[in-house]
Amino acid sequence: MDRRDFLKRSILLGAAAGAAQTIGSFSNIFATERTLTPKGYDLVAIKGGEPQAMFDKAMESFGGMKSFVKKGQTVVLKPNIGWDVSAERAGNTNPLLVKQIIKHCFNAGAKDVYVFDHTCDDWKRSYSDSGIESAVKDAGGKIVSGASEGYYHDVEVKSGSTLKNAKVHELILNSDVFINVPVLKQHGSAGITIGMKNLMGIVWDRRFWHQNGLHQCIADFASFRKPNLTIVDAYNVMKRNGPKGVSKEDVITMKSLIISRDIVAADAAAAKLFGTEPEKVDYIRIANQMKLGVMDLNKLSINRIIM
Amino acid sequence: MGHLKKVRIGVSLLFFILFTVIYLDLSGLAVQKLYNYLTYLQFIPSIIKLLSVINIMASGFVVVILFTFLFGRVYCSSVCPMGTLQDIISFISKKLNNKKYYELKKGYGILRYSVLAGAIISLFTGSIILINFLDPFSNSGKIFTNLFRPVLILVNNFAAFGLGKFNVYWLYPVEIRGMSYTAIGFSLIVLGTVGFMSYTRGRLFCNSICPVGTVLGIMSKYSFFRIGIDKDNCISCNLCEKVCKAGCIDKKNKIIHIDRCVSCYNCFEVCPKGGIGYSNSLWNGEKIKPATVNNKRRELISKTFLYVIGLSTISLGQIKIIPKKLSKIANIKKNAVCPPGSRSIAHFTSNCTACHLCVSGCPTQVLQPSLWEYGFTGILQPHMDYKASFCNQECVICGQVCPTGAILPLTINEKKLTQIGKVNFIKENCIVETERTECGACSEHCPTKAVQMVPYKNLHLPEIKNEYCIGCGACEFACPVRPYKAIFVDGNEIHQKAKKRVEGKIEQKVDLKSDFPF
Secondary structure, three states: OOHHHHHHHHHHHHHHHOHHHHOHHHHHHOOOHHHHOOOOOOEEEEEOOOHHHHHHHHHHOOOOHHHOOOOOOEEEEEEOOOOOOOHHHOOOOOHHHHHHHHHHHHHOOOOEEEEOOOOOOOHHHHHHHOOHHHHHHHOOOEEOOOOOHHHEEEEEOOOOOOOOEEEEEHHHHHOOEEEEEOEEEEEOOOEEEOHHHHHHHHEOOOHHHHHOOHHHHHHHHHOOOOOOEEEEEEEEEEOOOOOOOOOHHHEEEEEEEEEEOOHHHHHHHHHHHHOOOHHHOHHHHHHHHOOOOOOOHHHOOEEEEEO | OOHHHHHHHHHHHHHHHHHHHHHHOOOOHHHHHHHHHHHOOOHHHHHHHHHHOOOHHHHHHHHHHHHHHHHOOHHHHHHOHHHHHHHHHHHHHHHHOOOOOOOOOOOOHHHHHHHHHHHHHHHHOOOOHHHHHHOHHHHHHHHHHHHHHHHHHHHHHHHHHHHHOOOOOOOOOOOOOOOOHHHHHHHHHHHHHHHHHHHHHOOOHHHOOOHHHHHHHHHHOOOOEEEEEOOOOOOOOOHHHHHOOOOOEEOOOOEEOHHHOOOOOHHHHHOOOOOEEEEEOOOOOOOOOOOOOOHHHHHHHHHHHHHHHHHHHOOOOOOOOOOOOOOOOOOOOOOOOOOOOOOEHHHHHHHOOOOOHHHHHOOOOOEEEOOOOOOHHHOOOEEEOOOOOOOOOOOOHHHHHOOOOOOOOOOHHHHHOEEEEEEEEOHHHOHHHHOOOOOOHHHHHOOOOOEEEEEEOOEEEEEEOHHHOOOOOHHHHHOOOOOOOOEEEEEEEEEEEOOOOOOOOOOOOOOOOOOOOO
16 A cells, blocks of 8 residues: 555545544444444455555455355355456466455355356366466355356346346356456457446347347346456556457557446446446447446546555 | 286276266267377277278277277277176176176177178268167267266256355366267167166177177287187086177087177186187187178168169268248258368268267367258268357367367467368348447457457457458357357368468657546
């Protein structure tokens, strides 16, 4: 934590919680302390560190994973594992980040942590070659297939204007906490892919989306079940030939991470990081209009951390 | 020598279990790790491999021949999966019917030698179709891939979804992506025929139709150690004839028709006098004259085969998908797509025995048994079916496991530049044009970016660069347009080399200490 960051946090905490908060370690003797805790930041952006360290640091701003995961709850993690490429090519979410998230979930008392994706390439090879399968197993999580229609169940997308129905993986429907872990990258069809686009990996029939206006469908579906947390991996970022990439030449190292409860805000911030204005990405603009989240970053309280 | 039977049973079960595990392991690991132990000694695949590529790994049939000249048809009783499958069926038949016993049968010399001659002639006239239909290893592969594997998948999926209800996910369901009714039908016919023959008459198939049985039968007539009856010790109890599943023991004359004997050693064990065993052919065996073949008849049959094959090769490699209802533009494919490593359609179709090891080993299930895609003579040989799936860029399993050399092994880097077909784009079918909406599914899936989205009327339209295309079919598979795709792969008759995509470094400085852009 640098000085500026410290000051920012102090000011915010101080303003929200008042003098009680400044007592520090003594504050926990007051039974009412919890209610005095500020709602916290809308979004945290961090850069300059390794994936695990950045995640540890960023989560402090939200009061740790326990703010999202309660004891005994089940968690489902949806990284991007769409492609059979090695981790360095950044076609998939960084396995080190995935591993760290799972650890935090278990530390917060999670009963089970499930991880899956409806991949584009062969799922078994994508799971293993991305390094995510072993990362999940190492951390004690459970890696689950997303490759069978039987796991997907019909749901209604009530606020959808084009996409009214979808078949969604049962882990999304059954788990207590849903954490969306996209990787930021260039995307041939959608311009860039971040949090909302990543949700295409929890539905079965993606063909409909391509046939009926990709951007509107992406925004529509974001209204179905908003993730409790969206964690955007921007450690290695694919700048061209996305979403799969051709070689590691397509990738630059940005060492960044964005976390928010608001999937639209996370996408907007990540888009800026990528070098694109959020309103120029159709699905972000549409989702903002549909009031699924806030695209205007000036309206949010953001903690910016440089490690 | 009674213990030889136990050895034979042990070895045959070992091979059969290996075969079963390799063909049925749904995780796909077994085939990658163990294929060589299974395929090395398979007679016909090994010969084809030597014909298709000079390779030390193609020496398996020499070992088989060596063993045959030493001990007779041990391949038939120990290594051949079809042989063991028949033994299992005969065993069940015996269990169900206690009184069942075998007796001496007449040989089917004419049938045997005609089938063999036909298969060899067809092979040397450039068509492998009769071998495809007759090779016991390849037919076992077809049965396991097209009949047993789908059944196992159904059972597996039932269990996997059941466990899923209890949040147990270590067992996962497997999607069946393609269903070849031709292959299922053919496998059923083979299993039905061989099953019936073995249920009623033991190893009848091996001694009437199987070309491997015939070839090894001829060789076993000259084997060094030969099974025979010790006439001085024989008490004419007939026990040996009753257990001989090949029906080759002549109790009256106390001789064994060695060309039909599959070296199962059942008679060794059952003889109360220990009077049946191997003897050395040079000083105490009996010389048996090779059977004579009616040459005129063979000529007639071989000419018929030639004629049939000549006619059928005309259609080789020509397929057309004919429009059905919606009159958009059909995908006209000049050639089927054969798997990477198979060099050309000609190389592939003349060396593939349709054992379907690649079909069951293919992780994406893009390899499917063909119907007319290679023409009639290529029936059941696998082709790249982009309706079912597409080829994974990082995978080279089919070339590794192919026992005949029809698909030759490639390194990942070679494979990434092997162009098995070329992409074709039909703008009039594309939904960017017809529906005026963004799509890009084809470009998204393209591993080499031979298909890229370029600006078009405020949208993005696919643009194809064939020199980068490897023909993996990802674009065709992903294209959401029906019934005719807007983008499809037409096979290369001879595989070519794709151009390697070279792009410069990305000119973007990342300042890790500067502020965020928001």
